[in-house]
Amino acid sequence: MKTSYREAMREAIRDAMRRDDRVFLMGEDVGHYGGCYAVSLGLLEEFGPDRIRDTPLSESGFVGAGIGAALGGMRPIVEIMTVNFSLLALDQIVNNAASLLHMSGGQFNVPLVIRMTTGAGRQLAAQHSHSLEGWYAHIPGLRIVAPATLADARGMLWTALEDPDPVLIFEHGTLYNAQGELDDDAGPVDLDTAAGRRPGGDVSLITYGGTLPTVLEAAERLAADGIDAEVLDLRTLRPLDDDAITATVAKTHRAVVVDEGWRSGSLSAEISARITERLFYDLDAPVGRVCSAEVPIPYARHMELAALPSVDRIVAAAREAVHAGG
Amino acid sequence: MKTSYREAMREAIRDAMRRDDRVFLMGEDVGHYGGCYAVSLGLLEEFGPDRIRDTPLSESGFVGAGIGAALGGMRPIVEIMTVNFSLLALDQIVNNAASLLHMSGGQFNVPLVIRMTTGAGRQLAAQHSHSLEGWYAHIPGLRIVAPATLADARGMLWTALEDPDPVLIFEHGTLYNAQGELDDDAGPVDLDTAAGRRPGGDVSLITYGGTLPTVLEAAERLAADGIDAEVLDLRTLRPLDDDAITATVAKTHRAVVVDEGWRSGSLSAEISARITERLFYDLDAPVGRVCSAEVPIPYARHMELAALPSVDRIVAAAREAVHAGG
Amino acid sequence: MTEPVDLLRQMLRVRRLEETCVELYSAAKIRGFLHVYIGEEAVATGVSSALAADDAVVATYREHGHALLRGVSAEAILAEMYGKQEGCCRGRGGSMHLFDAATRFYGGNAIVAGGLPLAVGLALADKMQGRDRVTVCFFGEGAVAEGEFHESLNLAALWRLPVLFCCENNLYAMGTALRLVESETDIALKASAYEIPAWPVDGMDVLAVAETARRAVDAVRGGGGPHFLELRTYRFRAHSMFDPERYREKAEVARWVERDPIETLRASLALPEQEWTEMQRDVDAELQAAVAFAEAGTDEPVEELTRFVHSDRPAR
C-alpha cells in the first residue's frame, strides 16, 4: 500500500482508538482544526470530541492531566505541537511522569504516550526548530522513541500504548510528507531494538529520526567512492540498544554518529562515550560526530542548512574515520 | 578570613548590590524568610524589599520577568530555590534567555544571572535532588558555572553580572555549610577556565561542583595506594575549558570523569567524547565515568548513597583506568 | 455523617502523629525536609470525612495527616519516614512523598501546584469511564500563584470534571505572606473567575469543614462539575524543621493557637474527661506501636535501587 508517514501515524492512532476504549488523543488543535500537521485529520468525525479532545493552550495542564488520566486507568495519547512547547510541560514530564513509579515504591505506573513534532528544516526559526529528543533521553523513567520510517510510524504507537510506563514519541517535521510502500498488515514494532538500514563493512553510521534519509544519501555517496557504510537507525533513544551499536562497530571498527541535536551534551556524545567504553581496543579511529551547530536555528534557508547535519559533512566525517590512523 | 560557602555567596551578592544599583535579587523567600538556604539572610534589612524582592511561586513568571528586566537595563539575580523547580521556567530560559540575542540578529542581549541549588545528598528525595547543570550545559546561549570552592562562590557572581549574556550558577546543596579560609581580598573569578585542584601524573580525575570534595578524598585514597591522581575542577560547564581538559589528559593518558548527573547523556559523556576525539592516540585506557545511578533519587539514606558517586566508585574507576590495557 | 467525637479522634490522631514526627526528627530518625500540619488538622479531617472509599486524594508535601485520614496506617507512614522498606513507598519517598494505591492516595507531591493537573486527569478518567468517583486535591495558598493552578482550574471547569479543589490557606508560603504575593488575596474569588462554585470556610472549625465538604462532594459527585473550598487555617509550627520563623510575630501565632481546632471541638462537645483520657491513650498506643514498627523496619536491599524506574515487565 502506498502511503505517507503522516497517514501511517494517523492509521496507528485510528487503530489504537478502535482496539481500546481507554485510548484517547488530547492536545492543541487535534480536533476541529484537523491537527497542526494534519496527523489527526478526520479522527474527530470518527471518534467524537471526547476522545479527540481539543485542549486549551495549557501544556503543563494537559500533560499533567494526561498523567492523571493514565493513573486513573486511561491510555492517553497527548500531542504537544512542537518540541519547544514541551518545555512548558517539562515539570510534569520529569518530576511526575518519569518519577512517580520509582518514588511510590512501584505503586503508580504511568501508561502515558506523548507525541511531539521535533526538528528543523522548515525555516521555522529558533522557537520551533529544536531537536530535544536526545536531551529527553537523559531522563530515567522515560522511554524515548523516534520513528524514521513508515513502518515505525505505523507500528510504534501501539507498542507504546501497551507499555506500562511513559513513552515519548518524537516525529521529525520533515518526515510527515515522506511517501512510500507499507505492508497492508504492517504490525507492531518493538521499542527496544535498533534497526540496520543498510549493511556495510567499512564504517558504521549511527543515526535516528529526521536525519536517517540524509545518512542514507551519504552512504550512497560513500559507496560511489568505494566506502561501504553500514547504517544503524537507533529508533529507541532511551534505552539505547547497546548490543546493536556494539555489533556494528565491532564489525567496522569505525563509527560516525549523526544527530540533529546540538553537539555538546548530545545523544551522540553518549553513544561516542559508550562505544569507547566497550570497544576501545577495537576502534581504528575516534568516534566521529556530525551534529547541529550550537546555535538557535536561524530562519534564513542558507543559514538553517549550514546549521544542520548535511550529506557533505557526513561524508567528510566518514572519510575521516576510514582514513584515520591505521 | 574563616567563612563558609553560604557566607561567601552572600558576600558576593552584597558586594554586587553595593557596587551597582542595577543589581537586584529576586526569588521565592529571598527576603522575609531569609533565603531558603539562608544565603540572602540579612540582605532585606540592608537593601530593602525592592532590591531583595520576594516573589510569588511563579517560576516561569519571575524568571521571564528577570529576562525582561535585564533587557530593560537592570542586572537581575534571579534565585530559583531548587533545580527541579527550574523546569517550570525552562521555556523562558531556553526559548527566550538563550535565544533572544541570536534570533534578534545581535540586538537584544540578556544580562541575567540565575542562581539555583542543585544536587542530592540531603535525603530530599526525587523532587528536590536532581543534578541538571550538565543537562543545561547542552543549551547554546547559556553560560553554566558551578562554584565548588569558597573562592569561586565569592568570585563568580560579579563576573557573571558583568557578562552581557545569561549565566546560570549552580550551587550544590551540600556545599553551603562548607567552611574554610578565604582571602580578605578574594576577587572576581573568570568564567572561562577550569582549575587544577591537585597535581598528579597517573590519572586525571575531572569533576565539578558538589562532587569535588568526594573526588579529592578519592585522590588521597589513591595516593595512599601509590596512584597519583590529578584533579581538575571544571568550574564552567558551558563552554568547557577544552585546553585544560586536553592538557591534563595529555599528561596522564588516563581520565575518569565524575559527575553527579545521570550517566546517560550526562556532561561526562560529552567530556569523554571530546577527550577521545582529541586524544585518541594518546589514551592508554578508555575514559571512565562515575555518575549517579539512573534513578529518581530515593529518600532512604543507604539508597541515596548507593545512587551517588562515592569515593569507592571513584577509586575503583581510577584503578581500572590505571591498570587497563597497556 | 461522621460523629463529632470521631472527628475529634481523627484530629487527635493527626496531631499526635505530627508531634511524633517532630520528636523523631529531633532524634535524627527522620531526615530530609519535614513539614507538619499542627494547627490545620480540622481541614483534612473535615474534608476526608466526606469521602467515599474509592474516591481519590491528591495532596502536598504536608500530607502525613491526609494519608493517615485516608486510611494509610501510622505504621506505614512512620516506616516510610524512617526510610524502611516496610514504609508505604519502601522508604523511597520519605515525608514528602507518601503514596498508597490501596486507598487511592496519590501523594505526597513536592512541586508546589504540581498535583493539580494530576487531580484533573484522575477526574477526567473517571468521567470518561462513567464512574461517579470524586478526586479531592489539596494545596496551599502559595500554589495559587503558579500557572498550573490556573491551567488546572480552567480544564476542570471547562470539562466539568469531578474534582474538589481544597485550598489550605494558612496565610504563608514558607515565609512569604499571602498579601506579599497576590494582587487579589480573596482566593475563593479567583476560583469563581473560572465559573467554579467556591466558598471560604473556617478551617479551624472541623464541623463547618465537614459539613461544607459533604455538600461540595455531593455536588461534585452528582455531576455538578468541580467545586472549590478555601479553608482558612493557620500552621502553628514552622514551615519545616529548618525555618527560623522570622517572618511572623509570636503574638500572631498565639492568637491562632487560641483557636486550636482540637481544643475548640473538645470544649464545644463538653467531652467528659475520662473519654478524652481514653481517646488520648488509644491514640498514643497507636503511635507507640507505629514507632515500634518503624524501629523494627528493615532496609530495602540496595540491589533494588534501579527497580521501578520502569515497571517490572514479563520478560518478552
Place this chain on the structure above:
Amino acid sequence: MTEPVDLLRQMLRVRRLEETCVELYSAAKIRGFLHVYIGEEAVATGVSSALAADDAVVATYREHGHALLRGVSAEAILAEMYGKQEGCCRGRGGSMHLFDAATRFYGGNAIVAGGLPLAVGLALADKMQGRDRVTVCFFGEGAVAEGEFHESLNLAALWRLPVLFCCENNLYAMGTALRLVESETDIALKASAYEIPAWPVDGMDVLAVAETARRAVDAVRGGGGPHFLELRTYRFRAHSMFDPERYREKAEVARWVERDPIETLRASLALPEQEWTEMQRDVDAELQAAVAFAEAGTDEPVEELTRFVHSDRPAR
C-alpha cells in the same frame, strides 16, 4: 491625538504589507510560518497611536503590523522575511521574530504567552529606575489559558508595574474557538480577578481603540499600575498559510468582513475619492520600494552562523 485620517493611512499600510506578504509567500519568496493580521488592523493601529517614542512593545508571531506601526520600516520587515541580512534581524528571525532595538520593539515572540513575562520585566526595570515609560504587551486570546498569562498578570498587578496588556481576541486560537477552551469566556473579567482595571473594546473601530488606549496608557504612565484591554476583533484570513479553515463557517467570516475596520473608517470619514486614491498610491509605492529592497537583499555570510550566540565581547 492622531488624526483619524492618519489612523486610516496606518491601517492601510498594515493591510497592504500583509497582502504583500501573502503574495510573496505564494511566490515562495517568504517561507516558514506566516501569520497575517488582515481584519485586525484597528487594534495595533489604535493602540500604537497612543504610545510615546520610548515606550516598549512586546508582540506575538502575528506582529508585522505592530512592527511597522512602531516605526520599523517595511524594507527591514520584508527583507527579514526574505531571510536577508538587511532584514531587521539579519534574516535570522523571519516572519515570527521581528525585533528592533531602535524602536524598542521586543518581538516577535512565537511561544504563546511567552512575551508576557518579558513585558512584566521591562516594566519592572522602568519602575525600578524611575522612568515613566510604558510597556505594551499584545497577545491573542489563546494565550489566556497559559499559566504564564496568570503569573504575569499577578506579578504586574502585585508590583503595580507600568504595563498595558492588550488581548487581541479574534475568537480563535488556530482552529480552536474560545468557548471550547475557556470555562469563562469573558476575558476582561479574568483580568479583573487580579485587580487590574480592564475593558472590552470594539477592536474593529479604530477610533474607539485609539481613545481607550490613550486613556489606558495615560493611567499606566501616571502610576496607576497595569491596565488591560480586551480588543474584540476577527482575523479575516487563515491562521497561517497552512490552515484549511475547517473550524469556521464562511458566513461567519463574511459577517465580520462587513465590519472591515478600514472600510468602516473610510466610510465614516467620507474621505474624498481622490485623497483615498492618493493614500493608496503612497502606500503602494512604499511597499513596492520595500519589495525591491528585499529583492536586492544579500545573504548573511554563513561564517556568521555562530555569531551572537553570545555577545561580541572585547577579547580579554
